Amino acid sequence: MNLLPKSSKEFGSVDYWEKFFQQRGKKAFEWYGTYLELCGVLHKYIKPREKVLVIGCGNSELSEQLYDVGYQDIVNIDISEVVIKQMKERNAGRRPQMSFLKMDMTQMEFPDASFQVVLDKGTLDAVLTDEDEKTLQQVDRMLAEVGRVLQVGGRYLCISLAQAHVLKKAVGHFSREGWMVRVHQVANSQDQVLEAEPRFSLPVFAFIMTKFRPVPGSALQIFELCAQEQGKPVRLESAERLAEAVRERQQYAWLCSQLYRKAGLGSVSLDLCNGDTGEPRYTLHVVDSPTVKPSRDSHFAIFIIPQGRETEWLFGMEEGRKQLAASAGFRRLVTVALHRGQQYESMDSIQAELSARVMELAPAGMPAQQQVPFLSVGGDIGVRTVQHQDCSPLSGDYVIEDVQGDDKRYFRRLIFLSNRNVVQSEARLLQDASHRAQKKRKKDRKKQQPADNPEDLPAAPGQSIDKSYLCCEHHKAMIAGLALLRNPEQLLETPLSLLVVGLGGGSLPLFVHDHFPKSCVDAVEIDPCMLEVATRWFGFSQSDRMKVHIADGLDYVTSLAGEEARPHYDVIMFDVDSKDPTLGMSCPPPAFVDQPFLQKVKSILTPEGIFILNLVCRDMGLKDSVLAGLKAVFPLLYVRRIEGEVNEILFCQLHPERKLATPELLETAQALEQTLRKPGKGWDDSYILSDMLKTVQLV
Numbered sequence: 001m002n003l004l005p006k007s008s009k010e011f012g013s014v015d016y017w018e019k020f021f022q023q024r025g026k027k028a029f030e031w032y033g034t035y036l037e038l039c040g041v042l043h044k045y046i047k048p049r050e051k052v053l054v055i056g057c058g059n060s061e062l063s064e065q066l067y068d069v070g071y072q073d074i075v076n077i078d079i080s081e082v083v084i085k086q087m088k089e090r091n092a093g094r095r096p097q098m099s100f101l102k103m104d105m106t107q108m109e110f111p112d113a114s115f116q117v118v119l120d121k122g123t124l125d126a127v128l129t130d131e132d133e134k135t136l137q138q139v140d141r142m143l144a145e146v147g148r149v150l151q152v153g154g155r156y157l158c159i160s161l162a163q164a165h166v167l168k169k170a171v172g173h174f175s176r177e178g179w180m181v182r183v184h185q186v187a188n189s190q191d192q193v194l195e196a197e198p199r200f201s202l203p204v205f206a207f208i209m210t211k212f213r214p215v216p217g218s219a220l221q222i223f224e225l226c227a228q229e230q231g232k233p234v235r236l237e238s239a240e241r242l243a244e245a246v247r248e249r250q251q252y253a254w255l256c257s258q259l260y261r262k263a264g265l266g267s268v269s270l271d272l273c274n275g276d277t278g279e280p281r282y283t284l285h286v287v288d289s290p291t292v293k294p295s296r297d298s299h300f301a302i303f304i305i306p307q308g309r310e311t312e313w314l315f316g317m318e319e320g321r322k323q324l325a326a327s328a329g330f331r332r333l334v335t336v337a338l339h340r341g342q343q344y345e346s347m348d349s350i351q352a353e354l355s356a357r358v359m360e361l362a363p364a365g366m367p368a369q370q371q372v373p374f375l376s377v378g379g380d381i382g383v384r385t386v387q388h389q390d391c392s393p394l395s396g397d398y399v400i401e402d403v404q405g406d407d408k409r410y411f412r413r414l415i416f417l418s419n420r421n422v423v424q425s426e427a428r429l430l431q432d433a434s435h436r437a438q439k440k441r442k443k444d445r446k447k448q449q450p451a452d453n454p455e456d457l458p459a460a461p462g463q464s465i466d467k468s469y470l471c472c473e474h475h476k477a478m479i480a481g482l483a484l485l486r487n488p489e490q491l492l493e494t495p496l497s498l499l500v501v502g503l504g505g506g507s508l509p510l511f512v513h514d515h516f517p518k519s520c521v522d523a524v525e526i527d528p529c530m531l532e533v534a535t536r537w538f539g540f541s542q543s544d545r546m547k548v549h550i551a552d553g554l555d556y557v558t559s560l561a562g563e564e565a566r567p568h569y570d571v572i573m574f575d576v577d578s579k580d581p582t583l584g585m586s587c588p589p590p591a592f593v594d595q596p597f598l599q600k601v602k603s604i605l606t607p608e609g610i611f612i613l614n615l616v617c618r619d620m621g622l623k624d625s626v627l628a629g630l631k632a633v634f635p636l637l638y639v640r641r642i643e644g645e646v647n648e649i650l651f652c653q654l655h656p657e658r659k660l661a662t663p664e665l666l667e668t669a670q671a672l673e674q675t676l677r678k679p680g681k682g683w684d685d686s687y688i689l690s691d692m693l694k695t696v697q698l699v
Contacts, residue, residue, distance in 0.1 A: 045155055053075050106141035300372050305336060506540030
């Protein structure tokens with residue numbers, strides 16, 4: 001039997017509802033949930049002794065169930081004579097104090113201020129089917145009548161799906177009248193999606209509009225949102241922000257519904273926010289592994305990423321998370337990253353906080369009462385201390401933070417918050433500084449606030465950095481590329497001129513400066529804030545062999561190339577990121593690999609020199625074009641891909657006849673390494689130059 005209207009306009013038709021209830025008979029029809037699903041919010045906003053008017057009652061059992069638990073002063077009205085007759089017959093003997101009247105809610109016959117509550121379950125949604133002028137006029141009459149029959153302090157309690165046009169109309173009408181507006185989320189999405197035949201993919205909301213006595217000249221408007229039945233209302237600044245907050249919850253509910261019904265939706269991520277501040281607290285990624293064989297214990301698991309490790313390939317990249325999910329052996333794995341700036345007590349407290357929410361992301365077919373495992377690495381939440389946070393006019397918001405690695409050593413990182421899962425610069429702290437950082441973290445945890453005072457740093461920034469250690473794999477590969485120079489074993493005694501475009505934390509030029517005593521380095525950085533960051537937080541300093549030029553790298557190279565007595569560098573390194581995430585290439589900006597500019601780079605490179613470029617490009621067509629352009633200018637081109645990262649290091653030289661086979665490359669790298677490992681050079685034993693060149697390929 002099809003009871004749905006041909007057009008949504010029929011919801012406002014008397015004839016439609018007469019036919020509807022004749023066909024349906026005496027079986028109750030429950031819009032937007034039963035009494036059990038709604039009772040929490042109803043009992044919160046209706047007192048048992050209050051006089052209640054139910055508009056558009058239909059044949060719902062809601063009034064009857066309210067009556068049976070003590071709400072006995074209830075009047076029900078509906079436009080359908082058929083349903084009013086049914087309800088009178090059904091309740092005459094058992095509920096003598098409850099009345100049912102055939103009445104048009106746009107022209108009610110009650111005196112002013114007759115009720116303390118007007119209850120509407122889906123009626124506004126049924127009437128407000130569109131935004132045609134005739135429909136809006138009918139709704140205006142309905143809402144005006146609701147306001148007329150309510151006492152001051154009374155409440156219009158409307159159960160609704162809060163579609164955008166409905167929310168806009170209701171909130172706009174009552175806020176203009178000076179009423180307090182609250183929107184309360186009634187049922188979370190899991191309650192609905194777990195049903196055999198789910199009713200809606202949208203959550204159900206209650207509008208609670210409280211009538212205030214008019215105050216002449218007052219422009220006060222109150223908008224509140226209550227996201228959970230037991231949650232504290234959050235005050236919002238405008239009707240627009242309220243609508244946005246409702247829309248966010250609808251989108252989340254729709255996502256949960258889709259995740260329940262379907263597996264393999266692709267990359268799905270969402271933020272869970274702090275209920276008090278609205279700031280992101282957790283970032284969740286949902287990863288499905290359709291190849292995992294179904295079993296009772298393989299349906300669903302949660303993986304908590306320790307603080308500071310969310311930037312690792314396994315956790316920070318989609319392919320890495322897929323590998324993690326497959327190796328964990330679950331059909332669906334939700335990874336959870338912890339946000340900087342938030343306080344976390346322990347793994348147990350995080351589990352308790354997340355348990356209810358993450359269950360809304362469970363897949364279909366999971367057995368009832370199934371215990372969902374929480375997984376992690378090492379069993380703790382990791383260590384992260386934000387040392388400094390600031391905003392650069394050029395680079396945007398950034399943080400300096402210390403994190404603890406696998407080996408319990410501490411690392412200092414520069415993170416641009418526009419791309420918070422990418423480490424811009426990283427340096428290892430010396431052991432004594434790590435120990436002080438750990439003591440400082442315990443002290444900060446007691447204070448419940450991050451360190452941001454230079455006087456309270458875990459160690460003096462310039463003294464705490466282990467300058468012998470390169471953290472970034474692409475920096476290690478770029479240094480290994482020096483083995484392609486002629487006679488690399490003599491580099492410690494040979495003058496070496498370098499141009500490094502892109503300073504960041506300064507670890508790359510600083511490493512060259514410290515390990516090659518005859519080197520002279522010109523570093524170019526467009527953002528003066530980064531020079532301050534490198535100097536204050538990463539142990540960087542200038543000297544007679546190390547100069548920093550605050551300039552656009554494009555302009556600097558162009559200026560040098562235009563000089564009559566232009567300088568010539570033995571090594572030119574580009575390690576500069578793009579600020580535009582839409583280009584498909586995040587390092588370097590496309591202008592740095594345009595052929596006319598590459599010709600300028602060539603003009604300031606010595607004939608035997610090497611141009612080393614850090615390339616990060618996800619667009620395969622664009623990458624092929626970049627490689628072709630480079631090879632047109634530099635006939636000898638090697639590429640070294642960084643395992644587990646998108647980075648590729650390109651080594652560019654001018655003379656193809658100097659091409660080295662892999663064994664020769666490894667031999668020259670070993671010769672350079674033996675020189676650098678001489679006593680007193682502070683070389684880190686884990687850094688093996690030849691390993692960096694084993695997988696180098698000719699383009």
